[in-house]
Amino acid sequence: MLEIPNSQQLAEGLKMGFKCAICSKEENSLLKVNHVKLGVIKICEDCWSEEYNKGNLLSLKGGCDCCR
Template sequence: MKCAICGSESDSLLWAVHKELGGIWVCRKCWEALFEKNLLVPSGGESGCACS
């Protein structure tokens, strides 16, 4: 698979939801850059207990 941002090939890409591009696969380096630039949509409650 290829990183949607830089095009590098990797078997360990990360899923990210970009504010403009939507859901994309990115390498760790690009994910960190996007995170620092606040270009990722925060995920809400990926995992958690619904217990009360």
């Protein structure tokens, strides 16, 4: 089961760098996704392809601003 971190844990998580929201792997290049169950989270590429294949990823609201 996934635990919901409190704000202090979140702040420490930010200080320590980036962790995948699913497997907790520390990763410099996390992908921001809109997960069907977890909401907007950052995950590593491994989890991304896994969740993508399961159809668990929704498109982020507003789409991509950077490549219009």
